[in-house]
Amino acid sequence: MPLSPKAAIKEVQDVSFLAARAFGSIFRRPHYVRDILIQMELIGVGSLAVVMLTGFFTGAVLTLQTSKTLSTFGAVGYTGALVAVSLVRELGPVLASLMVAGRVGSGIASELGSMLVTEQINAMRALGTDPVKKLVVPRVLATISMLPVITIVADAMGILGGLFTSVFVLNITPNLYLNRAWDSLRYMDLFGGLLKPLVFGATLAIVSCHCGLRTYGGTQGVGRSTTQAVVASSILIIVFDLFLTRIILAYTR
Amino acid sequence: MIQPILEVRDVVKYYEDKAVLNGVSFRVFKGETKIIIGASGSGKSTILKLIIGLDRPDEGTILVDGEDITKLDEQQMVHVRKKIGMVFQESALFDSLSVRENVGYRLYEEGVDEQEIDARVRQVLGFVGLEDAIDKRPSELSGGMKRRVALARALITEPQIMLYDEPTAGLDPITSRKINELIIALRDIKSVTGVFVTHRMRDAFTLATEYATNGDHEIKFHTEDNFICIANTRFLLLRDGKIIFEGPDEVLRKSEDEYIKRFLA
Numbered sequence: 001m002p003l004s005p006k007a008a009i010k011e012v013q014d015v016s017f018l019a020a021r022a023f024g025s026i027f028r029r030p031h032y033v034r035d036i037l038i039q040m041e042l043i044g045v046g047s048l049a050v051v052m053l054t055g056f057f058t059g060a061v062l063t064l065q066t067s068k069t070l071s072t073f074g075a076v077g078y079t080g081a082l083v084a085v086s087l088v089r090e091l092g093p094v095l096a097s098l099m100v101a102g103r104v105g106s107g108i109a110s111e112l113g114s115m116l117v118t119e120q121i122n123a124m125r126a127l128g129t130d131p132v133k134k135l136v137v138p139r140v141l142a143t144i145s146m147l148p149v150i151t152i153v154a155d156a157m158g159i160l161g162g163l164f165t166s167v168f169v170l171n172i173t174p175n176l177y178l179n180r181a182w183d184s185l186r187y188m189d190l191f192g193g194l195l196k197p198l199v200f201g202a203t204l205a206i207v208s209c210h211c212g213l214r215t216y217g218g219t220q221g222v223g224r225s226t227t228q229a230v231v232a233s234s235i236l237i238i239v240f241d242l243f244l245t246r247i248i249l250a251y252t253r
Numbered sequence: 254m255i256q257p258i259l260e261v262r263d264v265v266k267y268y269e270d271k272a273v274l275n276g277v278s279f280r281v282f283k284g285e286t287k288i289i290i291g292a293s294g295s296g297k298s299t300i301l302k303l304i305i306g307l308d309r310p311d312e313g314t315i316l317v318d319g320e321d322i323t324k325l326d327e328q329q330m331v332h333v334r335k336k337i338g339m340v341f342q343e344s345a346l347f348d349s350l351s352v353r354e355n356v357g358y359r360l361y362e363e364g365v366d367e368q369e370i371d372a373r374v375r376q377v378l379g380f381v382g383l384e385d386a387i388d389k390r391p392s393e394l395s396g397g398m399k400r401r402v403a404l405a406r407a408l409i410t411e412p413q414i415m416l417y418d419e420p421t422a423g424l425d426p427i428t429s430r431k432i433n434e435l436i437i438a439l440r441d442i443k444s445v446t447g448v449f450v451t452h453r454m455r456d457a458f459t460l461a462t463e464y465a466t467n468g469d470h471e472i473k474f475h476t477e478d479n480f481i482c483i484a485n486t487r488f489l490l491l492r493d494g495k496i497i498f499e500g501p502d503e504v505l506r507k508s509e510d511e512y513i514k515r516f517l518a
Contacts (some may be wrong), residue, residue, distance in 0.1 A: 032360070115347075126305050127359050127406070128334045129329055245370035 005152035014214065016178060019206045022136045025052040043104050043139075048153060050103060051096050055154035058091055059161030067170050080177035081184035083162040088185060088193040092138030092155035093242055097200035099154075099235040100147060105208040106141055106180035109131045109229035112212025121213070131213070140205040155193065162226060192248035199240055204233040256319060258283045258443060258446050259304065259414055264313035266299055267492075273299050274310070275494040276495075284485055286440050286447035288457045290516070296431050298342070298452040300491075301416045306330040318413065338407030339416040344399040346391040346406070352378070353387045356405045377405045381435055387493075397428030398501045404435060415439060417449045419433050422465065433459045438472050441465040454517060461502035468513035490516070 003011065111214045112135060115121050121131050160183055166172040211229035216222045257280035258425050266274040273296040281287045289297045302308040303315055306322055322333050337509055346355050356378060357370040358394065365373075378384045381401040390397060400420050407415060417436060421429040433456055439445040441464050462477050488505045490513060492496035498505060498513060507511065 030364075041404055118348075119341050119343060119345035119348055122302075122307050123339075123341055125327075125342075126334060126337070126339045127362070128331045129358075129362055130331075248427070 012143060016212045017027055017029065018132070018136065018210050018213070019202075021132045022140050022206065022209075025130065026137055026141070028133070030133070032134055035134065036141050037207060039138045039142035040146055041098065043142050044149060047100050047146075047150055049105055051099050051150050051154045052157045053089075054095055054099050055092065055157030056161035058095055059087060059158030059163075060165045061161075062091065062163040063159070063162035064169065068165075068241060078180055079166055079170065079172060080159075080162065080180035083183050084159055084181035085189060086187050087155050087158040087162075090193075090241075090245070091195055092158060093151050093196035093200065096151045097147060097197055097204065097237045100143070100150060100236055101199075101204045101237060102145065104231055105204045105233045106226045107231045108205065108208035109212040109215075110226045111124075113207060113215035113225040114216045114219075117218055117222060120144050124203075136209045137252055138214075139209060140202060142156075143201040143205035145201075147197035148201065151193065151197040166227045167228055179190040188248070188250075188252040192244075192252070195248065196241065196244050199244060200237045201238075203236050203240060207233045207236060255282060256279055256493065258318055259448070260316040262305070262314045264300075264303060264310045264315065265401060266296070266303065266308070266310050268395045269340065272494050274303075276315075277491075277496055278496070279489055279499060280494065281414075281446055281448060282442040283446055284440065286436070286449055286486045287459060287489055288460060289448065289450045289489045289491060290454070290457055290488060292516075295491040296494045297452075297491055298418050301339065301418050301448060301450055302412075304483075305339050305416060318386050334355075335410060336412055337407075337416060338410070338412035340400065340403045340407050341421045341424060342418045342420075342422055344391070344396075344403040346399055346402060348391050350391075352383070352386075352389050352391070352394070352402050352449065355402060356409055359405060359410050372447060373409060374405075378402075378407050380408070381405045382431070397431065400428075400432055401435070404432070408439070412447060415445050415447045417447060417451075419451050419453075420449075421451065421453060423486060425457075428461070429453075429456055433463075434465070434474055435444070436460060436473075436485065437463055438465045439476065442467055442472060457488070461488065 063079055063083050065078045067076050070076050070078055070082065124131050124134065163177050164175060166176055166177045208229040211225045211232065215225040217224070261280040264274050264277045265272060268384065275304050277300065279287065291297050294502065299308065300367060303310050304317070306325065310323055310449065314323050316334060317333050320333065322330065339353055347358070350358070353374050357374045360370045361374060375384055378387055381404055383398060383401050383405065386394060386398060388401070391402070394402065404420070436447065436493050437460060438451065440447055449460060465500065466473050468477065487501055488498065489496055492512060497510070498508065506517065508514065
């Protein structure tokens with residue numbers, strides 16, 4: 001069902017309040033270090049396989065597509081450069097974040113949503129625990145800290161996938177591919193490529209927690225919240241990517 | 254003059270445009286159990302949520318141990334909630350934690366020593382008769398066992414006030430009886446103040462007509478018989494968000510009010 005403008009503004013306000021409460025309570029006691037570590041393992045280690053596969057095949061396909069275009073200019077040797085820059089600046093952060101949004105965002109929304117409809121969140125509050133500190137903060141911190149790591153893995157696997165295609169399909173030597181890739185990358189590319197997952201991680205974690213914590217309507221509501229979390233996170237990641245890319249490019253000219 | 258441990262003054266609560274509670278006032282004194290009865294949707298559970306601060310009244314004040322809690326924020330409510338334990342309608346156990354972790358939740362949060370937590374968890378599980386279930390998960394427990402674990406979780410820090418939100422709903426008569434006996438024992442042996450919400454009159458009258466004494470190595474339960482008002486319990490009947498009766502069970506049973514008669518029938 002489409003949101004009315006008033007409801008949309010209310011949603012943005014609620015997400016902003018949740019973000020402010022979460023970030024405001026990071027340094028307040030008690031600190032749930034164990035919960036943060038558990039979430040880091042779930043989000044980071046748990047997402048590795050899917051991100052590695054996605055990165056590898058994206059790199060491989062990207063290599064095939066760019067080499068086709070580059071061959072018209074007789075510049076197939078520059079495939080490594082184009083693939084590396086595209087992956088590190090853009091595809092690595094966005095694809096890794098979208099994969100994590102699908103896998104982790106849905107998990108966060110459904111877990112918190114289920115806890116809400118079974119009154120576990122109320123029980124937690126009744127027992128004197130702030131659910132934002134106990135449930136939201138560990139998930140936000142874990143996603144923010146693990147997404148850049150996952151992005152690096154996605155980048156590396158993408159370049160490896162490109163190398164695989166270059167060597168076995170395009171007959172480009174590994175040295176040429178890797179040298180072009182290495183020479184094309186600048187520190188600002190790496191900085192931009194790691195800044196994006198920080199922002200995307202915070203966005204997807206906050207949005208997913210918000211969707212989970214405002215679940216209503218029993219198990220059907222949990223399903224609805226889960227879908228909304230993935231859709232909203234994915235759209236916001238892509239929208240924020242445009243703005244971040246514009247800002248990063250403005251500073252790297 | 255004896256001060257009430259819990260006082261609700263002229264509380265009004267709206268959900269959307271409907272007044273769920275409309276000027277509700279009552280007092281609960283130390284060691285007393287207030288039984289709130291009423292039809293579904295009459296605002297019974299809402300009162301409990303307002304008392305423990307899970308929701309806020311739109312008007313009126315709620316005093317817990319003399320302190321107005323209606324103006325407190327989530328952080329300030331933490332110390333108030335330490336005085337209150339609550340048993341939720343569907344138990345609301347944390348399904349990812351074991352019985353030990355559920356019952357000892359508050360102690361783990363407070364950073365209490367592991368050995369002390371274990372001892373206190375075993376003690377309170379012993380009180381509800383579930384010491385053997387300490388390492389089980391909530392999914393391995395029956396409905397009645399879940400309610401007893403929820404009761405143990407609420408009792409672990411020995412709160413002054415216990416709130417029971419239909420703790421016997423959906424349970425068979427034998428299990429309901431066990432839960433009721435635990436609540437009677439808490440009231441009479443440990444002097445815990447209680448607010449008991451239900452629409453099951455049989456459970457309500459069990460609480461109002463039976464009392465517990467400490468026997469040799471076991472708690473004994475007796476009925477009031479001819480001795481009236483031994484059980485420290487008073488009724489409060491809600492209808493459309495308003496209190497239409499407050500008093501002991503003897504007066505409730507003799508009421509000539511048509512709605513009350515139909516409700517008790």
